[in-house]
Structures are given as structure tokens and as C-alpha cells.
Amino acid sequence: MASLSGLFSSSLKPSKTLSVKALSAPPTRGGDSFSFPHTSKPTHLPLTLSASRSDISHTDAATAAKKELIKDPDALWKRYLDWLYQQKDLGLYLDVSRVGFTDEFVVDMEHRFKAAFKAMDELEKGSIANPDEGRMVGHYWLRNSNLVPKPTLKTLIENTLDSICSFADDIIAGKIKPPSSPRFTQILSVGIGGSALGPQFVAEALAPDNPPLKIRFIDNTDPAGIDHQIAQLGPELASTLVIVISKSGGTPETRNGLLEVQKAFREAGLNFAKQGVAITQENSLLDNTARIEGWLARFPMYDWVGGRTSVMSAVGLLPAALQGIDIREMLTGAAIMDEATRTTSLKNNPAALLAMCWYWASDGVGSKDMVILPYKDSLLLFSRYLQQLVMESLGKEFDLDGNTVNQGLTVYGNKGSTDQHAYIQQLREGVHNFFATFIEVLRDRPPGHDWELEPGVTCGDYLFGMLQGTRSALYANGRESISVTIEEVTPRSVGAIIALYERAVGLYASLVNINAYHQPGVEAGKKAAAEVLALQKRVLSVLNEASCKDPVEPLTLDEIADRCHAPEEIEMIYKIIAHMSANDRVLIAEGSCGSPRSVKVYLGECNVDDMYA
Numbered sequence: 030m031a032s033l034s035g036l037f038s039s040s041l042k043p044s045k046t047l048s049v050k051a052l053s054a055p056p057t058r059g060g061d062s063f064s065f066p067h068t069s070k071p072t073h074l075p076l077t078l079s080a081s082r083s084d085i086s087h088t089d090a091a092t093a094a095k096k097e098l099i100k101d102p103d104a105l106w107k108r109y110l111d112w113l114y115q116q117k118d119l120g121l122y123l124d125v126s127r128v129g130f131t132d133e134f135v136v137d138m139e140h141r142f143k144a145a146f147k148a149m150d151e152l153e154k155g156s157i158a159n160p161d162e163g164r165m166v167g168h169y170w171l172r173n174s175n176l177v178p179k180p181t182l183k184t185l186i187e188n189t190l191d192s193i194c195s196f197a198d199d200i201i202a203g204k205i206k207p208p209s210s211p212r213f214t215q216i217l218s219v220g221i222g223g224s225a226l227g228p229q230f231v232a233e234a235l236a237p238d239n240p241p242l243k244i245r246f247i248d249n250t251d252p253a254g255i256d257h258q259i260a261q262l263g264p265e266l267a268s269t270l271v272i273v274i275s276k277s278g279g280t281p282e283t284r285n286g287l288l289e290v291q292k293a294f295r296e297a298g299l300n301f302a303k304q305g306v307a308i309t310q311e312n313s314l315l316d317n318t319a320r321i322e323g324w325l326a327r328f329p330m331y332d333w334v335g336g337r338t339s340v341m342s343a344v345g346l347l348p349a350a351l352q353g354i355d356i357r358e359m360l361t362g363a364a365i366m367d368e369a370t371r372t373t374s375l376k377n378n379p380a381a382l383l384a385m386c387w388y389w390a391s392d393g394v395g396s397k398d399m400v401i402l403p404y405k406d407s408l409l410l411f412s413r414y415l416q417q418l419v420m421e422s423l424g425k426e427f428d429l430d431g432n433t434v435n436q437g438l439t440v441y442g443n444k445g446s447t448d449q450h451a452y453i454q455q456l457r458e459g460v461h462n463f464f465a466t467f468i469e470v471l472r473d474r475p476p477g478h479d480w481e482l483e484p485g486v487t488c489g490d491y492l493f494g495m496l497q498g499t500r501s502a503l504y505a506n507g508r509e510s511i512s513v514t515i516e517e518v519t520p521r522s523v524g525a526i527i528a529l530y531e532r533a534v535g536l537y538a539s540l541v542n543i544n545a546y547h548q549p550g551v552e553a554g555k556k557a558a559a560e561v562l563a564l565q566k567r568v569l570s571v572l573n574e575a576s577c578k579d580p581v582e583p584l585t586l587d588e589i590a591d592r593c594h595a596p597e598e599i600e601m602i603y604k605i606i607a608h609m610s611a612n613d614r615v616l617i618a619e620g621s622c623g624s625p626r627s628v629k630v631y632l633g634e635c636n637v638d639d640m641y642a
């Protein structure tokens with residue numbers, strides 16, 4: 030019986046050379062799906078690339094081979110057995126049999142992976158793997174401090190881990206307590222991006238039903254969201270440990286969250302410093318604030334750990350330990366996976382297998398989205414966590430040689446079977462622009478709690494059936510999928526799947542020749558936001574001056590723009606006025622906000638000192 034890869038490869042005619050014409054041709058629709066000719070591949074790729082994804086998969090022959098295979102359970106079973114990866118110590122399996130890569134593609138990838146494995150090896154040895162920022166990339170050292178390139182870092186990692194454990198133990202035991210309560214009962218974590226997503230995912234996945242401290246998050250500068258978190262704490266603010274997390278120590282949303290929480294403490298007559306903890310880089314603005322104000326504790330973040338890979342630094346470990354989660358087990362799971370993903374044998378390296386499948390499924394250019402479907406409620410936030418890890422790492426305009434590549438891989442998903450009742454309809458029958466990853470958890474619930482809700486069938490059997498049914502139904506319609514199986518959701522398995530995806534992202538980045546460890550695109554939005562706020566201050570100053578006149582001089586938008594010397598910003602000025610008006614900070618003398626040309630605006634109060642200037 031022919032294997033799937035045999036079926037594919039025998040019927041394919043991969044072109045050896047990509048013509049310049051092909052490189053510039055627009056994507057076309059062909060066969061039963063969109064096809065992306067070489068056009069969509071980064072132009073820096075070697076033109077001799079053989080068996081590239083788009084040469085192969087969308088030909089009629091390939092489609093026919095795939096249909097053959099779908100009808101041939103023996104061939105499919107053989108492919109399943111051929112490619113099934115198992116990590117025994119972790120009880121983790123990876124099944125890539127429902128991704129249609131060919132033997133030729135694998136050979137080509139094995140060649141490309143040589144460079145990716147070498148780059149990863151150098152990264153682990155302390156190379157400047159993030160050249161734009163001139164930084165080492167050391168998240169792997171966090172779970173095996175013997176790997177560090179400098180002995181001082183080993184001591185730093187180990188001492189930090191010890192101090193996290195003892196601080197958490199003392200908080201839980203009530204040895205360290207807030208001034209006006211017998212013990213801390215709540216954690217309020219203030220942080221955003223990599224300083225929130227890891228702790229959120231870990232809390233959702235692993236916190237016990239009744240943790241020693243319950244956690245809630247402020248991860249935005251939305252005042253209503255912040256108010257909601259503080260209101261929910263109510264009188265328990267007095268027993269809340271506030272952990273402010275920011276690698277840079279200067280992220281505006283996090284600073285705002287801190288200022289809002291400090292205000293709530295003042296209003297409740299509480300001493301914030303006695304309940305505040307900072308996790309940040311040494312000497313950052315946040316670090317200095319915490320030191321000068323004498324906060325309860327400070328834990329370090331390291332220059333060589335990126336925000337999106339920081340969950341196994343103090344960022345993720347301290348909140349986890351305070352919730353009673355075994356953080357050393359998380360680290361062990363990650364370390365075992367790190368070891369497993371160091372092998373340079375593609376077939377035996379689960380991270381490399383993932384990266385290879387991503388490359389195959391998305392043509393190496395992100396032409397298809399990655400839908401993450403954990404069939405376990407506690408893993409709900411995995412896709413949100415992966416969104417940052419994958420998209421901030423891989424979504425890059427330029428490659429390492431400066432070529433424009435606009436790389437990326439879109440990630441979304443929630444959980445099964447819930448999503449079956451939402452968007453799986455489109456996945457199976459609609460636009461074919463994705464590949465799925467099922468996360469399967471074998472253990473349904475703790476031993477001794479199961480029961481049959483109908484003869485021979487438990488609630489968990491339904492979940493299992495939904496997963497397998499969806500996987501089969503998608504495949505029968507030509508939709509590819511990967512399955513990651515773990516035995517249970519434990520600190521060890523969660524550590525392992527985080528490490529698995531971290532490594533897969535790093536390897537994939539090498540395959541497509543990009544820097545996975547910087548995020549230059551994020552700066553543009555931050556800079557533009559700062560400019561909006563600066564313009565708002567000028568608008569306020571102009572309005573203040575006009576409002577201090579006697580009589581008050583209401584101004585049109587044109588007049589405001591003119592006096593701000595920013596006529597080209599009139600639309601932004603209108604939006605600023607509309608926002609302030611909705612929040613009772615400017616008054617409309619004439620017209621209404623809905624008709625910009627008609628409005629005349631002034632401030633309710635004149636400030637003689639013009640604090641806005």
C-alpha cells in the first residue's frame with residue numbers, strides 16, 4: 030500500500046526553477062482552493078527550491094492524490110504510524126499525518142533545517158540572536174540554567190527562582206501579610222502583552238478551584254475595565270497583592286493601571302507600597318518607582334528574555350506560585366521539551382515537525398491561518414497566548430537580509446467543542462484559508478469522578494467524539510490538521526506545550542529568515558498614540574486661552590486647527606473634541622458633534638495658568 034507521501038510524490042512534478050514571471054504573478058484561484066503561485070513566496074528564497082509547497086499541493090494531480098488517500102484508510106493509517114511522534118516522559122504525542130506534505134518536501138526541508146538547527150544551537154549558546162536590538166535570547170536558560178553563557182546569569186536565574194518560591198510560600202502562609210488583613214487573599218496583576226498573556230493562560234489552565242490567592246488582571250488602559258476589576262475586589266482590596274509587570278517598566282497602559290490602582294488604594298485609606306510588587310528590568314522607571322516608594326518586593330526581568338517568552342521568568346512564575354501552581358514542574362516540563370526539540374533529526378523533533386507543517390500548510394508565507402482548537406476548557410487561552418508568541422515573532426516586514434517579505438502566520442481559535450457551534454461550519458465548507466491544530470487531552474476528569482450519562486458513554490466521551498469527528502470531517506473536505514495530544518493538563522504538560530511552540534516559532538523564523546525576537550512594528554502605533562495625546566494638549570491649551578476671554582470665545586474646528594498650527598490634523602482634532610465632549614470635558618456652544626462643520630467648542634472652566642500649555 031502506498032503511503033500518503035508516496036501517493037503525493039509519485040504524482041507531482043515539482044519545478045526545479047522558479048521563473049521571474051512566476052514570482053511576480055498575482056495569486057490565482059485554482060482547483061478546489063486558492064492557490065498561491067511563487068509570487069507569494071519571499072523573493073529571497075533560493076530559486077532552485079525544489080518541491081516547494083505551491084508547486085505541489087494545488088495541482089490537479091495532488092488534489093486527486095489527496096482524494097485517493099482520504100478514501101484509503103490503510104494508507105492513512107500507515108501515514109499516521111509513520112509520522113506519529115511520542116515524547117514518553119511527557120506523555121505527549123504529535124500527529125502530523127493529516128498534513129499533506131510529500132516525501133520530496135520533507136527532503137527539501139531536512140536540508141533547510143540544518144541551518145535552522147545551527148542557528149538555534151548558537152542562540153542557546155548566547156549568540157546575539159536578536160541583532161536589531163543587539164540582544165541575546167535566553168528563555169531556554171530559564172529552565173536549564175546550566176546552558177547560560179555566563180556563570181553570573183546562572184546564579185541570577187537560580188537565586189530568582191528561590192526567592193520567588195520563598196516569597197510565595199511566605200505570602201501563602203501569612204508570614205508576609207498586608208497591614209490591615211491577616212493574609213493576602215487576592216492578586217491583582219497589572220501588565221499587558223507578554224506581561225499578561227502568559228500569566229493569564231497559566232492561571233486559566235492550572236489554578237486550582239480554590240487557590241490560596243485568586244488572580245485577576247488589569248491588562249488595558251480602559252478605565253471602565255479597571256474600575257470593574259477594582260469594584261469586584263471591593264473590601265478585599267485591603268488583602269490584595271498588586272503585581273505590576275513590565276519588562277521595559279515604561280509601558281503606558283501598565284503605568285496607567287498602576288496609577289488607577291494607587292488612587293483606589295488612597296481612596297480606601299490603604300498604603301499601596303505595603304501591597305505592591307514589581308517585576309521589571311533593573312533600573313527601569315517601574316523599578317526605580319518601586320524602590321523609591323519602598324514596595325513590598327521587586328523581582329527581576331532580564332534583558333535577554335522577550336516579553337512573549339517570559340512566562341517562565343518571574344513574570345509567569347510568581348503569579349503561578351502564589352496560586353499554588355507547582356512552578357518547578359512547569360519548568361521541568363519545559364526542560365524536557367527543550368531537550369526533545371534539540372535533536373537535529375526532523376522526524377524526531379516535534380517543534381521541527383510543527384514548523385515544517387506550518388511551512389507546508391501556509392506556503393512558507395502565511396497564506397493560511399492557524400486555527401488552534403483545544404478540546405479542554407482550561408486551555409481556552411492557549412490561542413490568545415499563541416497569537417502574541419507567533420504573530421509578534423513571525424509578522425515581519427523585512428527578513429534578516431533587509432528584503433521586504435511581509436511574513437507572518439495568523440493565529441486564532443477558542444476551544445472545542447464550543448467552536449463547532451460557531452465557526453466550524455465555515456472551516457469545513459467555506460473559504461479554505463486555514464489549517465487546524467487540535468489540542469487533545471486524554472484524561473477527561475480526575476480519577477474516580479467519572480460516570481456514564483448514557484449507557485457506555487461519559488460526558489468526556491462526547492468531547493472526544495466531537496474532536497475526532499471534526500478532525501475527520503475537516504480532512505474529508507481537504508482541510509489539513511495537526512493534533513497535539515497530552516495526557517492531562519498539568520504544570521508539566523503546560524510547561525511542555527509552551528516550550529514546544531516557543532521552539533517551533535524560533536525554527537520557523539529561521540526557515541523564513543526573519544528575526545523572531547524583535548517587534549519594530551509595535552512602535553509605530555505607540556508613537557502615533559503619543560502624537561495624538563500631544564495634539565490633545567495643544568487643543569486644550571488653545572481652547573483654554575479662548576475660554577479665558579471675556580466673553581468666552583467658542584471656536585470652530587477650523588479655528589482650533591489653525592491656532593494649533595495643525596490644519597492637516599483637523600480630522601484628528603474633531604475626534605479629540607468628540608471624545609472629550611462625550612466625557613464632559615469640553616462644551617459644545619453650537620451645533621452637534623455629529624456635524625463637524627457646525628460645532629463651536631469651549632471649555633467649561635478657564636485655567637489662568639494654562640496647565641495644558
Ligand SMILES: O=P(O)(O)OC[C@H]1O[C@H](O)[C@H](O)[C@@H](O)[C@@H]1O
Pocket residue numbers: 221222223224274275276277278279280283336337421548551
Ligand atoms: O512588558 P512590557 O515592557 O510592559 O511590554 C509589554 C508589551 O509591550 C509591547 O507591546 C511589546 O510589543 C510586547 O512584546 C510586550 O510584551
